[in-house]
Amino acid sequence: xxxxxxxxxxxxxxxxxxxxxxxxxxxxxxxxxxxxxxxxxxxxxxxxxxxxxxxxxxxxxxxxxxxxxxxxxxxxxxxxxxxxxxxxxxxxxxxxxxxxxxxxxxxxxxxxxxxxxxxxxxxxxxxxxxxxxxxxxxxxxxxxxxxxxxxxxxxxxxxxxxxxxxxxxxxxxxxxxxxxxxxxxxxxxxxxxxxxxxxxxxxxxxxx
Ligand code: ADP
Ligand code: MG
Numbered sequence: 085x086x087x088x089x090x091x092x093x094x095x096x097x098x099x100x101x102x103x104x105x106x107x108x109x110x111x112x113x114x115x116x117x118x119x120x121x122x123x124x125x126x127x128x129x130x131x132x133x134x135x136x137x138x139x140x141x142x143x144x145x146x147x148x149x150x151x152x153x154x155x156x157x158x159x160x161x162x163x164x165x166x167x168x169x170x171x172x173x174x175x176x177x178x179x180x181x182x183x184x185x186x187x188x189x190x191x192x193x194x195x196x197x198x199x200x201x202x203x204x205x206x207x208x209x210x211x212x213x214x215x216x217x218x219x220x221x222x223x224x225x226x227x228x229x230x231x232x233x234x235x236x237x238x239x240x241x242x243x244x245x246x247x248x249x250x251x252x253x254x255x256x257x258x259x260x261x262x263x264x265x266x267x268x269x270x271x272x273x274x275x276x277x278x279x280x281x282x283x284x285x286x287x288x289x290x291x292x
Contacts, residue, residue, distance in 0.1 A: 085233045086184035087290070089142035095289040096152050097137055100130035102285040103278060110281075113274035117212075117261035122274040125160045129168065132159035145185045149176025149193065163259070164275065167205050167214065171279075174200025187229045187236040194222035194240070205258065212254035212261060212268065214275030220247035221283060237287040244283045248276040 087095065103110070103126050111123030132155040142148045149172045157169025178196035179189055198218045207213045224243035228236045251273040256262045261273075 085290070086186045087145070087233065088184050089145050089148055092145045092148045092185050093137050093140055093142050095286055096148055097134060098289050099282050099285045100133045100137070102281055103127065103130045106278075106281050110274055110278060113272060113277050116271040117256065117259075117264065117268050117274065119260050122164065122278070125162065125164055126168070126278055129156035129160040129165065132156065144179075145182060145189065146176045146179045149173075149179065152176070163205070167201055167275070168278070170200040170204045171197040171214075171218070185233070187225070187231055187233050190233065190236055190240065191222070191225040191229050194218065194225045198222045207258050210254060211257035212251050212273045212276075213256075213258050214273065214279050216251040216254065216273060217244040217247040217276035217279035217283075220244065221279065234287070234290040237283070237290045241280070241283040241287040244276075244280045248272050248280045251276045 107123035107127045109123070110126055111120050114120050114122035133152050136151050136155045137148065140151065153169045153172030153176060156172065157165050160168065175193040175197035178192040182189055198215065201215060201218065202208065207215050209215055209219045221240050221244040225236065225240045228239045231239070249272060252270055255266060256264065256268050261268050
């Protein structure tokens with residue numbers, strides 16, 4: 085199974101709606117560890133994504149993901165705008181020349197997203213950031229490229245969720261949560277929660 089550029093556009097519109105619907109949950113997660121603005125920032129980013137994707141007649145899957153990243157980067161501001169923008173811009177560029185999105189494309193997208201975010205933000209796995217959901221998701225995606233896309237997305241969403249849950253035990257090394265030290269144990273990272281919601285929505289789209 086492959087998704088064509090227009091299906092990827094519809095998938096990303098569904099991702100945008102899921103993140104907007106999760107605004108309160110994402111802000112609460114950030115409030116437990118940071119400043120509480122993550123849900124609002126992501127909502128602003130996803131509204132900008134919708135404005136770009138709703139009228140779009142996409143020529144490629146690359147274009148849909150890169151446009152998503154650019155819209156997030158230019159509307160959210162701050163560190164997380166640049167970082168989530170990089171997820172989709174770097175991930176999308178890795179799909180250049182691929183006519184459709186399949187399990188191999190999923191692995192390429194997540195590997196390039198992870199590499200881009202690590203380069204841009206300097207965090208590593210274990211630092212209690214979105215990387216703790218993204219890294220296990222990318223590793224799982226590479227493992228399951230032989231599976232049909234819906235099954236690959238199911239495994240990848242599960243890996244992201246497990247990574248998000250594992251972030252509860254971590255002590256933050258970046259952002260405001262860093263000042264909390266051991267007080268951040270028990271709470272998952274807000275950005276990792278966003279990554280988990282995004283991948284779960286992609287899984288549901290591909291399964292439908
Ligand atoms: P801000 O930190 O500006 O308040 P948000 O609250 O929107 O921005 O986003 C916070 C999220 O950004 C964190 O939960 C974390 O997942 C992610 N993040 C912060 N710094 C980094 C980094 N250096 N690398 C990767 N992700 C990061
Ligand atoms: Mg914040």
